[in-house]
Amino acid sequence: MSLLFRMLYVWFLSFVRELLPVGPSTSNLNLMVLPNDLDINRHMNNGRYLTICDLNRLDLFIRTGLAKEMIKNGWMPIITEHSMSYKRPLKLWHRYTATMILTHWDDRAFYMEHRFESGDTVFAEGKSTGVIRGKSGIIPPEQVMTQLLYARRLAEQA
Numbered sequence: 341m342s343l344l345f346r347m348l349y350v351w352f353l354s355f356v357r358e359l360l361p362v363g364p365s366t367s368n369l370n371l372m373v374l375p376n377d378l379d380i381n382r383h384m385n386n387g388r389y390l391t392i393c394d395l396n397r398l399d400l401f402i403r404t405g406l407a408k409e410m411i412k413n414g415w416m417p418i419i420t421e422h423s424m425s426y427k428r429p430l431k432l433w434h435r436y437t438a439t440m441i442l443t444h445w446d447d448r449a450f451y452m453e454h455r456f457e458s459g460d461t462v463f464a465e466g467k468s469t470g471v472i473r474g475k476s477g478i479i480p481p482e483q484v485m486t487q488l489l490y491a492r493r494l495a496e497q498a
Contacts, residue, residue: 368437
């Protein structure tokens, strides 16, 4: 159940934080390892890292305005590939920062880097690739960015 609360926390937090630029952007979330994040080895479950990466994406979607555009256009974000390297275990109650950097895109997909760290210690690092899918198929990232920039300009003029 705490995942629902954590998602709602990120959702509301994202609306009061500063806007992120359209283009290469960074989402940072300060979180803590909770009891339902643990696996049988009493450290954060490997699948939980991927879920936290989803929360970083939610933060980025809201803070860039992409969430509104996705809803308006019936677009859906899809992760097509994700890899993670685990360096050290995150234990119960440990505070950490989950960082996602949208680094670049090509004619089909967006590319992201992920890092879980506390202080100078890196606990996990990963990369993911994602697409935006519309009713007619994959939306080219350049079209997504153009529409997002247009929507941002309209919002600033209002």
